Amino acid sequence: MHELSIVTHVAKTLDEIAEENKLTKIGSVTLEIGEVSGIITDYFVDCWNYFKVKHPLLKEAELKLETIDAITFCEDCKQEYKTIEYGRICPYCHSEHTYLLQGNECNIKEIEAENE
Amino acid sequence: MLEIYETKERVTADNDKAAAETREKLKENKTFFVNLMASPGAGKTTLLKRTIAALKDSFRIGVMEADVDSAVDAAEIAKTGVRVIQLHSGGLCHMDADMTQRGLEKLDLEGLDLVFLENIGNLVCPAEFDVGAQMKAMILSVPEGDDKPLKYPLMFKVSDVVLVNKIDALPVFDFDKERFEKNVRTRNEKAPVIYLSAATGENCKAWIAYLKETIENWRQSA
Ligand SMILES: Nc1nc2c(ncn2[C@@H]2O[C@H](COP(=O)(O)OP(=O)(O)O)[C@@H](O)[C@H]2O)c(=O)[nH]1
Ligand SMILES: [Mg+2]
Numbered sequence: 100m101h102e103l104s105i106v107t108h109v110a111k112t113l114d115e116i117a118e119e120n121k122l123t124k125i126g127s128v129t130l131e132i133g134e135v136s137g138i139i140t141d142y143f144v145d146c147w148n149y150f151k152v153k154h155p156l157l158k159e160a161e162l163k164l165e166t167i168d169a170i171t172f173c174e175d176c177k178q179e180y181k182t183i184e185y186g187r188i189c190p191y192c193h194s195e196h197t198y199l200l201q202g203n204e205c206n207i208k209e210i211e212a213e214n215e
Numbered sequence: 216m217l218e219i220y221e222t223k224e225r226v227t228a229d230n231d232k233a234a235a236e237t238r239e240k241l242k243e244n245k246t247f248f249v250n251l252m253a254s255p256g257a258g259k260t261t262l263l264k265r266t267i268a269a270l271k272d273s274f275r276i277g278v279m280e281a282d283v284d285s286a287v288d289a290a291e292i293a294k295t296g297v298r299v300i301q302l303h304s305g306g307l308c309h310m311d312a313d314m315t316q317r318g319l320e321k322l323d324l325e326g327l328d329l330v331f332l333e334n335i336g337n338l339v340c341p342a343e344f345d346v347g348a349q350m351k352a353m354i355l356s357v358p359e360g361d362d363k364p365l366k367y368p369l370m371f372k373v374s375d376v377v378l379v380n381k382i383d384a385l386p387v388f389d390f391d392k393e394r395f396e397k398n399v400r401t402r403n404e405k406a407p408v409i410y411l412s413a414a415t416g417e418n419c420k421a422w423i424a425y426l427k428e429t430i431e432n433w434r435q436s437a
């Protein structure tokens with residue numbers, strides 16, 4: 100729902116990394132996006148393409164997206180299951196005492212860049 | 216030659232940095248800052264007006280309104296006589312730390328002890344963006360239902376206090392307090408849950424007392 104705003108946050112963070120490491124050109128950016136992060140990847144890519152041409156450092160950067168599976172843990176039977184398929188009710192014991200282990204992340208995993 | 220740099224940074228890393236700066240600045244200025252979050256219509260503006268009325272003799276208060284594009288809410292707040300600005304957040308779904316910093320500059324912290332941000336009405340992404348407040352307060356209103364902690368886990372997780380508004384409407388909704396608290400505890404072990412009605416004023420004093428005490432403790436530790 101706020102993909103463009105996320106793109107601007109990525110750009111700001113990359114600007115800082117570039118300054119710290121004296122990077123002159125970014126070849127690619129790899130983002131890890133959780134299945135239940137709320138980010139719609141198609142829309143995110145559109146926002147990225149719209150934004151990057153206006154941002155010198157990112158102009159030629161290729162965007163690589165990696166998905167992180169959403170996994171929920173059940174506190175009662177201690178099993179893990181796929182969040183997307185079963186939601187918050189444990190499919191093994193029908194408990195509601197579950198929490199998300201992973202899947203709501205949105206991380207900048209790595210970048211490929213050239214320094215001066 | 217392209218080299219690989221491992222970063223493993225959260226996308227919102229820049230936001231967290233700006234939020235930390237804001238918190239530092241507020242501390243120097245001895246201004247306590249509350250980020251008020253809720254769905255549209257949950258009662259943010261109504262509760263703010265009541266809170267201001269109760270506290271304006273003890274604190275010099277400022278308000279940043281981000282809730283609507285029009286200036287309706289800011290105008291409502293302005294009637295209480297405190298310093299208020301409308302942030303133009305048209306089309307946005309949350310306030311981030313940069314926008315908040317600019318807002319605080321415009322509001323001018325000079326001479327203020329207590330500042331409220333009425334965040335944009337939304338239970339999803341405002342929870343992800345630290346704006347640099349000392350307190351995150353959320354409102355859930357009775358008509359929204361007792362299952363909301365399960366649907367919006369992050370909001371309940373990050374909140375320091377959960378205010379349940381519109382308790383005057385309890386008789387006509389199937390909102391179950393026990394079930395609600397059980398749901399809240401699956402997401403947040405310690406945030407107090409305070410039931411109140413911003414419209415009638417019922418039990419608002421519990422919230423006011425909690426807020427005052429938190430500010431007092433913060434001042435002593437700062
Ligand atoms: N019944 C009832 N209505 C309320 C209460 N608090 C707010 N309202 C009403 O709910 C509507 C939305 O309130 P408002 O404060 O503008 O919500 P906001 O969008 O979160 O700022 C208004 O019509 C208020 O009068 C309450 O405690 N009880
Ligand atoms: Mg409002």
Ligand SMILES: [Zn+2]
Nearest residue numbers: 173176189192
């Ligand atoms: Zn189970």
Ligand SMILES: [Zn+2]
Nearest residue numbers: 101308309340
């Ligand atoms: Zn948002």
